[in-house]
Amino acid sequence: MEDLSVGSPSVSVGIPAERSRGADAVEPGSPTSYVGVNSVQIMFEGFSNQREAEKKRLYYCVLRVGWLFMAFGSPAYRAGESLSDVIECVGLILIIAGVLIISSCPVGDVDVDLLLQSDRCLRLMLCLPPSALLVYLAISIPPYLFCFSGLCFLLACCNFEWNGKVVLPPRTTLLSSGLALTLVGFAGNDFFIWLDPTIPSFDPVDCPHHSWMALTQGILFLSVLVLMAAVRFSPVGCMRLDMSSRTCVLYYTLYTVVTSVGLGHLWQLVSSYLDANCFKIALLVEVLIWLAPAAIVVTFGRETIFGFVARRFERNSRRVQRDGALVAELLNRIPVVVGQTWWLHHGRNDASYPEESPKRNWERGQVTSVQKEKSRFSVRLGGRGSDLWLPLPDDGVSAIELLSRAQLSLRCIDWINISRELMDGALCGPSVELKMDWYSLSRPVASGKAIDFFISHSWHDSSAIKFEQLQMVAESFLRQHGRYPTFWLDKVCIDQSCLTDSLKVLPVNVMSCSRVLVLCGHTYARRLWCAWELFVLFSFARKEQAVERAVVRILDKKSDALAQLARFDVNCTSCYDPNEEARLRLVIDAISAHHFNERIRACAREVIASSSTLDD
DSSP: OOOOSSOOOOOOOOOOGGGSSSSSOOTOOOHHHHHHHHHHHHHHHHHHHHHHHHHHHHHHHHHHHHHHHHHHHHHHHHTTTTTTTTHHHHHHHHHHHHHHTTTTOGGOOOOOHHHHHHHHHHHHHHHHHHEEEHHHHHSTTTTTTTTHHHHHHHTTTTTOEEEEOOOOHHHHHHHHHHHHHHHHHHHHHHHHHHHHHHOOOOSSSSOOOOHHOOOOOHHHHHHHHHHHHHHHHHHHTTTSHHHHHHHHHHHHHHHHHHHHHHHHHHHHHHHHHHHHHOOHHHHHHHHHHHHHHHHHHHOOOOOHHHHHHHHHHHHHHHHHHHHHHHHHHHTTOOOOOOTTTTEOOOOOOOTTTTTTTTGTTTEEEEEEEGGGGGEEEEEEETTOOOOEEEEEOOOOHHHHHHHHHHHOEEEEGGGOOOTTTTSOOOOOOTTTTOSSSHHHHGGOTTTOEEEEEEEEEOOOOHHHHHHHHHHHHHHHHHHSSSSSSSOOOOOOOOOGHHHHHHHHHHHHHTTEEEEEEEEEETTTGGBHHHHHHHHEEEESOOOHHHHEEEEEEEEOOTTTTHHHHHHGGGGOBBOOOOHHHHHHHHHHHHHOOOHHHHHHHHHHHHHHHHHOOOOO
């Protein structure tokens, strides 16, 4: 959506001359340049910190659940070996579920040390039962190596400081060491059994003990290599011995232990079949359960499993709508201050000025006074002695109120109502007489329902080609989902009689759609409102998540539209209303125009690399 021919009350701030529309730009350093940027940056940092805190609370809640599953599953599995197969099976399922739940949180965003430090009850429940079990095994089963692993778990429960400094390794390191030393205990026990079969075994089986020992020793050696590789060769965030790498090593240690136990049971299964020609179904099921975590990671990929909770967080419909409301509040809270430039619309299309100059349809003035108690401000036009009074923009609307307004006015258009004629023209506002009531073509969106596509496009691009691309998208969606998609289109989903209020909630409309359909023509990369729609999408989401939600359709593959997108620069964009342009630029600059440019370019690179669209 872009290019509104009616100027709504908005704020103009200083635009650096090198990126503006010639000599008509406002000089840098105008009052709002500093007041607006600082206030927007402070608000955005507050929103980001609040969002990150909410995300961390979710991650640590998931980690607590996973650890509790393992804390209850381990003793249940051990007790079930003597009491009941059902108890043993339940304990095993809890252990494996705990491993998967724990590792579903992204490695770079969680600090297990911090969680264990802040939750003493969880620390005791997690560490005391395994340490007690391992100490019991160390006392009863030679060569008594389990005492070392039990000691690691026991130390992880405690706080030891000397002169104000922590004298113990991080708790994640202690837990990883305890789990690795448990494998050493298994290997040592099997080694002693191989030397003397009369020695008690942790898990006696009728198979060649030297083979079992060799297998366990091999698994132990491989686990050490895996842990070393996890620290040395993992992606950024796990390459140094910091919080992320310790958590990463703990994740890998958990997977190594359950995989090692699973392979050991697999060897028992094979040995029992070779010795007695007896196939044990129960043992096979146990093997499959133990190997399930590793099989899932290999099948779906490390990033898919370790980032599962993060993706769920980013895709929560209520949360992403709230993100849109936060961006809308940033734009709405920019103040009007004395001394800033303000443009008034006259619409004469004065051909004596260059086409890109705002003076063709706007006259430049300056804010001379602001009366907040009367909700108005005055503008003095160049060469005139009298001031014009204008209504002060309503900058006190909170994100909650904006979200409520957006949800009440949210509309969509069904594919059956989209025509070639609808894609002609532009969004013109209430001052232009419409040939027909386009707004009646849309319908309200039911509560809890999402719109399939937000159409991001430039009205200056070919309407015929845009309609052809929409047809292809609709038919592809029909083949995949068995129904035609719904769309958000500015021309029909915005009430032209209250255009200003509708534009305030545009970011919420963007985030209320499952995906953003970018119809990229030769003018798209130069339209600031089009850039703003993508900016909303990229503001809070991870780059990968945002790129996944953006569906890019190139209207003319022979044009340089895709190349323009690949070298996108928000400084080279503009819109019809210079007041809106200044305000949009201020928010984008305050959050980071550079990062925004890089994300748009990354999106274009994805399209170039795959050479695919929605049909692929």
